[in-house]
Amino acid sequence: MLRHKSIGLFTTILFLAIIVSWLGQAAPPSTPPVEGLRNNTPQFYALTGARIIPRPGQVIPSGTLVVRDSKIVRVAAGKNIPAGARVIDLQGKTIYAGLIDAFSEVTLPATANNSGALHWNSTIRPQRSVATHYQQDQALNKKLRKQGITVRLVAPAKGILKGSSALIATGTETDTEAVVQPNVAQHLQLTVPRGRGRDQYPNSPMGAVALARQSFYDAQWYASAWAAYGENAKLVRPERNDALAALQPYFNQSGLVITDASNELFVLRADRFAREFKLRTLVRGSGNEYRRLDAIKKTGLPIIVPVNFPKPPNVGTAETARSVTLEQLMHWDHAPENPARLDQAGVTILLTSHGLDDAGTFLEAVRKAVQRGLSADSALRALTTTPAALFKATELVGTLETGKLANFVITDGDLFASKTKVLETWVNGKRFEFSPPPLIDARGTWTLSYNRVNKQTDWKLIVAGQPGKLTGTLTVTPAETDKPIEIKCSRISLRDARLSAVFPGKSLGQEGFIRWTLVLTGKESTSLQGLGQITWADESHSVLNARQQSSETGKSKNKPDKDPKKETAQALAASFPVQFPLGSAGRSAPPQQDRYVLFRNATIWTCSSKGILKNSSVLVGKGKILQVGKDFALPAGTLVIDAKGKHISPGIIDCHSHMATDGGVNESAQAITAEVRIGDFIDADDINIYRQLAGGVTSSNILHGSANPIGGQNQVIKLRWGMLGEEMKFKTAPLGIKFALGENVKQSNWGDEFNTRYPQTRMGVEQIVRDAFQAARQYETDWKQWNANQAGIPPRRDLELDALLEILNHKRWIHCHSYRQDE
Incomplete structure (x- = not known):
């Protein structure tokens, strides 16, 4: 027993020592001079009696949270209040760690885009930093605080490599004070930024990927070139490029790269890109991830999940219903389950308000996701510990622990219950109240007394309703009758200790409105009193006295809602299973394939020296044709299909197609775009x-368009409906590339505004092709020389010249589009 007392004494002394050390600390040094008197008001609070959730899955039924300035000093069970702390009683309330909004965007000023040693392409600006240029948005911060959000990730908008984001506090700090953590992640978009012209490179998604890919290879070369120059200053000094320098921290799984994914297929493209350069990647999702859940799970990438669920499609009339597709209806039905399905599949998720029309509806949307299957603990993790860990900010935010920022949310129930209210949000130790309790609870039954024309009159007043929405009913007895009547008061208001209302004077025989006002005094534990006046319709006045007879009548009409912590409603579920791809032609699973199938009694067009075979058979097994003829033994379990009267031929091969491409087939801003790849953007969902x-088409050669003398690389695919783009690729097909000659490439049919890109003549086309191949030969020579001795600055890998060199070395076929016989 004595030992236990000693331990308790030791703990108390240690806690007091910590408090004293906090009390002894001065405000952190700052460089701006103080204007006027210095503010030394202590910000020292003890929040007691609350249910505290320090982290998901951990609960302190009744505890105390101590805050000193911007930091949490202590979180513990029980009530241990340090001397000097301002006590806030939170009996019946719950405290959560402040929520983290995992993504938002801001447009940076032009100076951020145009200063320093720039990349040659304006979409490559990784050196931009939100922390350097951020300006507070107080209107947005106010909305976010009401949703419990204390920190948000802010990324630069626009571009392909857009720059680094920062964690920003949602308080009322200055621009610089609001930056909780700079340079959280580099932001990447694998498609064309909005608003770019047709004559600006890149103007296609595959061009955007090619430019991003080249930029990362250039950054690797940049590091090698400067390393070589550092060892031998006699070498030619490499160019200085702030963009390439800014990419150095992101190789080899180091710095975080957040890649935008505008649909579920872009998640898979982001994964392939990340693997190519060994990037530590997080994906900003679209809300469509459930459509390819298994494939996305296999990537292992965390997903920032939006909660901007679609509104119900308009099917109110036959005319509007005709324009609504099955895909739209199914997405409306499935989208709210997207967070839950990802979480249940083991995908790490974060949540964001980005995409919502109104950030003030964020919690409502998250609660909808919880109703549709996302567990409350998973939702809380996605808003606290997960973003804190991935953004490497666990020492500052994400949980309620000693030494962390005093960022937390106070609610009147479970955070994700439908009727729970956010009462307060604290940001960096600053308190923001949204529904502060009134100084006086005026609800109850009152007796109002006044003297008019030397006659004492009493009225009965019942005040009911919610503290912010009071109602008032007067019971009066007019002089002309002995029958009491009830009069509804309008505009009843309680401001601090001032209670006032208006009611029509007609019931009392007066034309116009009668107003009364009371200033309340006393204690609610006994009875309240009031003194004020009545202003009659004729503008005369009477002194008004009031005494509260009972505080129960009004409050009985304001029964508390069902305890939000005890909501047990079953999760709703979508009406139909997900199809692949989603929509009327989608499949719930790949077609069932028997091990062996025999088609017999058919007319077979062999397209070989055997010609046409009548009344013959084809045996198929394990995806291949095993035999063609009439009489042969069948493996056990063969499925036999009588094809009498039918014709069987090889599947048609389309050697020149532009289908199944996502975002266009032309990268037309440059004459030579051999670096772009159709294979980067196979659209597996193309109807x-x-x-x-x-x-009857079973394979297609998907080609770049004919906008360039030398266009992009092709992709041969098998038409495997319902499978993914990578699963459609014909792995053994020869490599190819699209060339074009004539009118298209010299822009004769593009319009008068397109007359500046070289070449503009057929002679120019011949010259630019020749020049490109000569450059590729020189590129090959440079690499051979470097590989022989590896001395000096290494050559720069050029993806365009890589492809051209494959042509010269007979490793890539040319598919040429010509307009005239001589071409």
Whole structure:
């Protein structure tokens, strides 16, 4: 027993020592001079009696949270209040760690885009920093605080490599004080930024990926070049490029890269890009991830999940219903389950308000996700510990622990219950109240007394309703009758200790309105009193006295809602299973394939020296044609299909197609774009795949368009409807590239505004192709020399010249689009 007392005494002394050390600390040094008197008001609070959730899954039923200035001093069970602390009683309330909004964007000023040693392309600006240029948005911060958000990730908008984000506090600090953590992540977009012209490179998604890929290879070369120059200053000094220098921290799984994914297929593209350069990647999702959940799970990438769920499609009339697709209806049905499905599949998720029309509806949307299957603990993790860990800010935010920022949320129930209210949000130790309790609870039954024309009159007043929405009912007895009547008061208001209302004077025989006002005094534990006046309709006045007879009548009409912590409603579920791809032609699973299938009694067009075989058979097994003929033994379990009267031929191969591409087939801003790859943007959801299969097409050569003398690299695919783009690629097909000659490439049919890109003549086309191949030969020579001795500054890897060199070395076929016989 004595030992236990000693331990308790030791703990108390240690706690007091910590408090004293905090009390002894001065405000952190700052460089601006103080104007006027210095503010030394202590910000020292003890929040007691609350249910505290220090982190997801951990609960302190009744505890105390101590705050000193911007930091948490102590979080513990029980009530241990340090001397000098201002006590805030939170009996019946719950405290959570402040929420973290995992993504938002801001447009940086022009100076951020145009200063320093720039990359040649204006979409590559990784050196930009939100922390350097951030300006507070107080209106947005106010909305976010009401949602419990204390910190948000702010990223630069616009571009392909857009720059670094920062964690920003949602308080009322200055621009510089609001930056909690700078340079959290580099932001990447693998498609064309909005608003770019047709003549600006890149103007296609595949061009954007090619430029991003080249930029990362250039950054690797940049490091090698400067390393070589550092060892031998006699070498030619490499160029200085702030963009390439800014990319150095992100290789080899170091700095975080957040890649935008405008749909579920972009998540898979982000994964392939990250693997190519060994990037530590987090994906900003679209809300469509459930459509390819298994594939996304296999990437292992965390997803920032939006909660901007679609509104119900308009099917109110037959006319509007015709314009609504099955895909739209199914997405409306499935989208609210996207966070839950990702979480249940083991995908790490974060949540964001980005995409909502009104950030003030964020909690409502998260609660909808909880109703649709996301567990409350998972939702809380996605808003606290997960973003804190991925953004490497666990020492500052994400949990309620000693030494962390005093960022927390106070509610009147479970955070994700539908009727729970956010009462307060604290940001960096500063308190923001949203529904402060009134100084006086005026609800109850009152007796109002006044003297008019030397006659004492009493009225009965019942005040009910919610503290912010009071109602008032007067019971009066007019002089003309002995029958009491009830009069509804309007505009009843309680401001501090001032209670006032208005009611029509007609019931009392007066034309106009009668107003009364009371200033309340006393204690609610006994009875309240009031003194004020009545202003009659004729503008005369009477002194008004009031005494509260009972405080229960009004409050009985304001029964508390069902305890939000005890909501047990079952999670709703979507009406139909997900199809692949989503929509009327989607499949719930790949077609069932028997091990062996025999088609017999058919007319077979062999397209070989055997010609056409009548009344013959084809045996298929394990995805291949095993035999063609009439009489042969069948493996056990063969499925036999009688094809009498039918014709069987090889699947049609479309050698020149532009289907199944996502975002366009032309990168037309430059004459030579051999670096772009159709394979980066195979659209597995293109309905033309389904339709082409119905026409007998089984393979297609997907080509770049004919806008360039030397266009992009092709991709041969198998039309495997319902599978992913990578699963459609014909792995053994020869490499290819699209060339074009004639009118298109010299822009004769583009319009009068397109007359500046070289070449503008057929002669120029011949010259630019020749020049490109000569550059590729020189590129090959440079690499051979470097590989022989590896002395000096290494050559720069050039993806365009890589492809051209493959042509010269007979490793890539040319598919040339010509307009005239001589071409």
